Amino acid sequence: MTQDNHIPPTILEEAMDWFLNLKARENCPQTEHDFKNWLSRSPVHEQAFERALKTWAQLGEVPPVHAHLWRPVAAAPMPARRSRKMWVAGAALALAAYAVAFLAGPSLLLHLEADHITRTAESRTLTLEDGTIVEMGGDSAITTQITASIRRVILLSGEAFFDVAHDASRPFTVDAGGVSVAVLGTAFDVQLADGETTVELARGTVAISYDGSKHRQNFELSPGEMASIDHSTGAVMRSSIAPEDIAAWRTxxxxxxxxxxxxxxxxxxxxxxxxxxxxxxxxxxxxxxxxxxxxxxxxxxxxxxxxxxxxxxxxxxxxxxxxxx
Known part of the structure; x- marks a missing residue:
């Protein structure tokens, strides 16, 4: 039997590509068909895919950057040689199901909940009903509520820059991860990360509040200031920021x-x-x-x-x- 260290690098790379392909194209009959054809070429291809599974399971033992999108895959004991092909095929199907539950699932929920959404590296500019201009960064999602008495945006993921139309009778509020930013007319950027919300103020004044389960914060920012609020501790880190660095993603x-x-x-x-x-x-x-x-x-x-x-x-x-x- 060919050992792992004798697997040609090109086949191992193909195996890693198949692993990620199965995640990205769940329930795609053509992808599954092509994968099975690739897998059946030789025992080396089977071993390469097993190696890919083990590699990514090991990487998953430490919480990854996107812990809310990716959970560790439990390593299973290898079966006898006679059932290897069945196990690998089953593992591939399990990975596809895993992708639906932990990768496609949150993305699908965002699509259902969001009024506006962007893809990776995509930016988009919106003009809301009140005249407020919103610039969305890559992989971001928002919901909006503009009525005769309310102006509210919820940042569900990612980042957005707001140039708010002044309206003294209707304060404009942005909610992001439990952090609320309230203004009348101003320009600011809001970033929502795993466990943290960051606000960068370009113009005007914003009132920021955080009402966590154990921690509460209320403070204001002036132009040229930024603040990051830790969701778990309520800690606020404030600092100055150069005008050109505010919402730098726009450039x-x-x-x-x-x-x-x-x-x-x-x-x-x-x-x-x-x-x-x-x-x-x-x-x-x-x-x-x-x-x-x-x-x-x-x-x-x-x-x-x-x-x-x-x-x-x-x-x-x-x-x-x-x-x-």
Missing amino acids: GKMFVNDVTVASAAERLQRYHPAWISVPDAALASRRVTGLYDLKNPDAALEAIVKPFGGRVHEVTSYGRVLTRF
Whole structure:
């Protein structure tokens, strides 16, 4: 029997591509048919796919950047040789079901709940009924409620910049992860990440409140200020921000201020077509500040981890793994 270390790199890369293809194209008969044909070519192809399963299961043992979208896959003991093909085929179908439950599921819910949604690396500009202009960043979703008495937007995911039309009789409110931003007429950016909401103020004044289960905050921001609110602790980190860095994504840049590598990678994920994983907890927890190029997300990843001796491994065209070696 061919050993793992004798699997040709090209076949192993094909196996990783199939793993991610099955995730991305769940319940696609043609994809499943093509996969079975590829799998049946030789025992080496079967072993390569088993290796792909083990590799990604191991990466999943540490919470990834998108913990709310991706849960660890439990490693199962390998069956006897005579049932290997059946097990691999079954594992492929299980992975497809897994993708529906943990990958397609949240995306589907967003599509059902959101009034407006963008794809990875896509931006969109909207004009609401009251004249407010909303610029949405990549992989973002919002719902809107504009009536004679209410102006409210819920940021469900991602990031949006708001240039709010002044209306003294109807305050404009943006809700993002339990953080509420209330204004009459102003311009500001709101980012919603896993466990954190960030507000950057370009013009006017905003009143920010956070009503968590154990923590509450109420404060105001002035132009040129930014604040990040931690959902778990209620802690607020305030700092100054240059005008050109506010909503820098609108000009193809990503500005982060004293955030973890994991958080920076999560934000960059909205502009990178590949999945990004940071299985190294020590690297994930390091903190970075900088301006990164969204038009070259791989170079941005390199710049994020380089100060810590980190590297970006291109597992396939669909995956990037950040490590310290």
